[in-house]
């Protein structure tokens with residue numbers, strides 16, 4: 450008989466399993482507690498269960514785990530985790546310490562179908578969507594590893610490999626599990642999207658209320674289409690219209706990410722257009738100077754260009770931050786995740 454992974458079930462489904470086994474309901478609570486709070490990797494680790502129950506459960510179920518293949522630490526203490534999934538595919542997650550925060554950047558797909566020209570993940574192409582449990586398990590496994598170091602994840606961002614809103618159902622299910630099973634506050638979770646308009650409209654209706662980030666990356670249609678092909682299907686103008694209507698709570702803002710590419714989207718005119726464009730949307734802007742990778746045609750702008758760009762936006766009343774590139778030496782920065790799929794000296798060694 451093929452064993453079933455307990456991490457594939459949500460709260461009511463686990464209760465159902467327990468009922469079907471004619472067990473008291475508190476056993477469901479125990480299972481959930483051990484899987485999602487104590488990060489048990491096997492039914493046999495659940496010391497609260499009697500031996501006979503562990504044995505009978507193990508005849509039908511197991512606790513699935515994504516498998517750690519490699520953990521790399523950057524000079525700036527950013528960490529990158531490479532995981533192998535049950536079908537041998539690979540994904541990466543990045544753990545970013547920043548003052549009192551510890552942010553986990555998770556993947557939602559293997560590869561990515563969007564092919565943004567500046568992003569290395571796009572080069573892999575698209576392999577498949579991650580299941581809800583594989584998304585949540587990145588959190589569980591990292592939490593388990595850092596527990597011994599007395600550390601806890603404070604924030605989650607869907608900014609790893611993939612486009613979360615093209616894996617809508619599984620991402621939404623994962624968000625509910627973060628909220629209900631792990632009891633991680635949705636306000637500390639950010640979904641980042643290249644702008645899948647129908648899914649942006651659905652998100653507030655279907656998911657717990659998480660933060661939204663948009664990878665904007667250009668201030669006009671033509672440039673955006675040339676670097677992000679998704680702009681053909683979901684053009685800037687319609688994206689901005691959708692965001693103007695996006696339901697936000699008081700003081701809530703939409704984060705705009707803007708990868709700065711030298712000579713492409715980083716001029717003063719771009720800054721002025723951007724300031725104009727975002728009028729009426731409660732915004733926070735993150736400028737990300739391009740993180741280079743081998744074979745990419747783009748360059749990062751000079752520091753003065755980035756500062757000038759920031760200054761213009763600030764003078765128009767925006768909050769603008771320059772995102773420090775973390776983990777570049779281990780290819781863990783934005784747009785550098787490839788999970789061994791593309792050849793380079795590092796991946797051919799393995």
Ligand code: SAH
Pocket residue numbers: 567568569607608609610611612613641642643662663664666706707708737738739740741783784785
């Ligand atoms: N697909 C989603 C989630 C990925 S987030 C999205 O597009 O939002 C990855 C972020 O890194 C995006 O904001 C993207 O614009 C940015 N990025 C991609 N490649 C980059 C690079 N080489 N340098 C800097 N930022 C990059």
